[in-house]
Amino acid sequence: MKKSSNETTFSEKEMIQFLGKVSVFDKLTKNERKNIADYFYERKFKAEEQIFKQDYPSVVFYIIKNGEVKVFLKRRGKEKEISRLKSRDFIGEIGVFLEKNRVASAIAKKESTLFAISKKDLKKFIDKFPKAGTKILYKFGEIVSTYLIDQNEDSEENESKIL
Amino acid sequence: MKKSKKFKWIFLAIIFALIFVGILFYKFIIPYLIVAFILSYLIGPIINFVEKYQISRTLSILIVYLISAILIVLLFYVIVPQIIEQITDFAGTFKTVFEKQETVNLQPFGLERISEFITKLDLKFPFLKIDKFISSQGEKLLNLIKQLPQILMKSISGIVNFLAFLIVVPVIGFFILRDERKFLKSFFSIIPNRYFEFLLHLFESIEENFGKFFRALLLETGIVAVLSILGLLILGIPYALILGIIVGLSNPIKYFGPFIGAIPTMFVILVGQTPDIFMLYVVIIFFVIQQIDSLILFPWLIGKSMKMHPLFVLLTVIAGGYAFGILGMLFAVPIVFLVKTIFEVSYKSLREFEII
Numbered sequence: 113m114k115k116s117s118n119e120t121t122f123s124e125k126e127m128i129q130f131l132g133k134v135s136v137f138d139k140l141t142k143n144e145r146k147n148i149a150d151y152f153y154e155r156k157f158k159a160e161e162q163i164f165k166q167d168y169p170s171v172v173f174y175i176i177k178n179g180e181v182k183v184f185l186k187r188r189g190k191e192k193e194i195s196r197l198k199s200r201d202f203i204g205e206i207g208v209f210l211e212k213n214r215v216a217s218a219i220a221k222k223e224s225t226l227f228a229i230s231k232k233d234l235k236k237f238i239d240k241f242p243k244a245g246t247k248i249l250y251k252f253g254e255i256v257s258t259y260l261i262d263q264n265e266d267s268e269e270n271e272s273k274i275l
Numbered sequence: 276m277k278k279s280k281k282f283k284w285i286f287l288a289i290i291f292a293l294i295f296v297g298i299l300f301y302k303f304i305i306p307y308l309i310v311a312f313i314l315s316y317l318i319g320p321i322i323n324f325v326e327k328y329q330i331s332r333t334l335s336i337l338i339v340y341l342i343s344a345i346l347i348v349l350l351f352y353v354i355v356p357q358i359i360e361q362i363t364d365f366a367g368t369f370k371t372v373f374e375k376q377e378t379v380n381l382q383p384f385g386l387e388r389i390s391e392f393i394t395k396l397d398l399k400f401p402f403l404k405i406d407k408f409i410s411s412q413g414e415k416l417l418n419l420i421k422q423l424p425q426i427l428m429k430s431i432s433g434i435v436n437f438l439a440f441l442i443v444v445p446v447i448g449f450f451i452l453r454d455e456r457k458f459l460k461s462f463f464s465i466i467p468n469r470y471f472e473f474l475l476h477l478f479e480s481i482e483e484n485f486g487k488f489f490r491a492l493l494l495e496t497g498i499v500a501v502l503s504i505l506g507l508l509i510l511g512i513p514y515a516l517i518l519g520i521i522v523g524l525s526n527p528i529k530y531f532g533p534f535i536g537a538i539p540t541m542f543v544i545l546v547g548q549t550p551d552i553f554m555l556y557v558v559i560i561f562f563v564i565q566q567i568d569s570l571i572l573f574p575w576l577i578g579k580s581m582k583m584h585p586l587f588v589l590l591t592v593i594a595g596g597y598a599f600g601i602l603g604m605l606f607a608v609p610i611v612f613l614v615k616t617i618f619e620v621s622y623k624s625l626r627e628f629e630i631i
Contacts, residue, residue, distance in 0.1 A: 150456045169627050171472040232479050
């Protein structure tokens with residue numbers, strides 16, 4: 113399982129099971145997950161392979177099945193790492209909501225498998241299955257809200273440090 | 276390393292050879308595929324709608340197929356007997372008249388008005404020799420009718436092919452509709468990561484641009500057909516349904532379509548019981564519909580999605596007509612538009628993804 117999981121493609125059943133463990137999709141019923149699984153493309157990346165590049169058009173949204181992904185910014189020729197992502201994390205969600213090009217770059221640090229869904233297909237899915245779509249959008253809202261609270265707490269901590 | 280590269284090239288060459296042989300082998304199927312694609316494109320949205328009610332895709336497709344089949348059969352039961360009756364009537368009068376006399380005279384079979392019209396024309400413009408022209412054409416027609424049984428025999432194989440077409444196309448359409456996601460997935464699974472997002476982007480942009488154009492064209496055709504049917508019904512012209520549909524279908528042929536589409540209506544008025552003055556009324560009604568189409572419908576539905584200069588459109592229609600007749604006139608603009616869209620979108624995406 114350990115090594116061969118990267119060699120073989122995932123069956124539909126495995127995919128449906130896996131999607132249930134990803135925070136954005138964990139509220140979906142099995143049938144709803146089966147429907148959205150249709151829209152995912154499986155992509156395999158070698159270690160150090162570029163996943164996407166800053167300023168390129170943002171076409172898909174990735175969920176990491178296994179491996180490790182480094183997200184970084186390039187400013188004035190300098191690289192600044194933002195985060196390291198592992199299984200069940202996702203990248204490219206900003207592109208889903210904003211008509212913007214990629215704001216950061218991502219490369220695979222290890223051999224990795226990612227599931228990709230295009231922004232347009234995600235919108236199509238939400239249009240077609242509004243109930244499931246609402247659950248997904250609620251989850252995104254939850255994630256963004258949690259992130260905002262964390263940010264506030266961070267800045268408060270910083271303020272108290274200064275004081 | 277060197278050896279594996281050599282093998283890679285040999286492998287690529289074999290693949291291209293296989294693709295080439297494949298195209299040669301399957302070339303007769305290409306029209307089936309094109310029609311099936313158009314069919315699946317048209318009923319795709321309906322199937323998506325059915326699928327919303329938690330019905331599996333396969334079942335949704337079968338339901339939509341069944342309903343369409345019932346509708347088509349009903350339509351045939353209502354309209355086709357009428358058409359066949361009319362055609363046999365018409366052909367019958369022609370045949371009896373031609374059997375009785377050798378020289379062609381238009382008067383005996385309810386075409387007095389044409390005859391009168393022609394005599395009048397002849398009096399006014401004697402140099403045109405219309406009478407002679409008409410009778411020579413009539414003789415040609417007569418010969419054609421005499422040969423009709425032979426032509427029919429020849430076309431039996433054509434009919435068989437057509438039936439095969441009618442059966443095979445929905446089957447292909449079924450698989451395209453059911454497995455489109457699978458086809459897309461297996462296509463993109465062989466694309467390297469570097470080009471994955473680029474090609475997906477390209478595919479989606481082309482689909483969006485052309486889809487918009489295609490649906491708008493369809494909607495325009497539908498609205499023009501409905502308006503024409505209503506106009507003809509109000510005037511009380513027979514076969515308003517069929518004539519209106521013909522007007523609608525020929526409407527997408529830019530500039531020439533309205534004239535081509537009006538021919539059958541004029542013919543029906545000339546030959547039938549309707550007084551000739553109705554030709555003027557029909558011209559007025561079609562003119563109004565054309566104005567509605569070109570001033571409101573076209574700019575609203577298509578104008579935005581199709582950025583082609585009117586002169587270019589005109590030339591494309593003429594070129595299409597020269598190359599492939601009426602069908603060429605109908606499909607030239609959409610096909611040229613598709614090619615133009617692919618080219619523009621590819622160039623833009625290639626630049627954005629820094630491939631060129």
